[in-house]
Amino acid sequence: GDSVTQMEGPVTLSEEAFLTINCTYTATGYPSLFWYVQYPGEGLQLLLKATKADDKGSNKGFEATYRKETTSFHLEKGSVQVSDSAVYFCALMDTGRRALTFGSGTRLQVQP
């Protein structure tokens, strides 16, 4: 079945550092890919998405490019802030069920 693998956390960075969170997937066909963010005690918020190969999703300074050849969707940000501290989930859409399959999440801690 479909699966998503994320790098384990926590990832600890200083403010203004460059962020990369790796995400790879296994799926039949070409699913839509997503990054969601979860702040403490809250539900998930969509951060960005890409629906086909070579698409780049971007939002709030975060970017991720849908790489079909490497089945990857790595999240990047050029300069993180303390307010970016949260758990980030990579996910793909199961086109049959139209439900999301999630990675295990990566906790990001940004220190001032």
Next chain:
Amino acid sequence: DGGITQSPKYLFRKEGQNVTLSCEQNLNHDAMYWYRQDPGQGLRLIYYSQIVNDFQKGDIAEGYSVSREKKESFPLTVTSAQKNPTAFYLCASSIPGNYEQYFGPGTRLTVT
């Protein structure tokens, strides 16, 4: 404001009791979902419903039940048959054909 509401935010029950978690949306979405989140893990799909009066089991449906009598509501019952019910439960909804899912704030259930 449109959105998804889940109540209550925190719920405590004794072992052996059934408990029902509420999920209501006013986004006019046809599809609704229930996910379970355990510490350090991604979200796992419990049940989903693409349309009123119809729902399907997800990956971990054992010990749970749902109903979908109204478009706006998708309550989840955690039965006494669920072996490890303590978790964070998230409800989501989406527009058919649009794979973006919107999440509620979650209910944290503790069973002792």
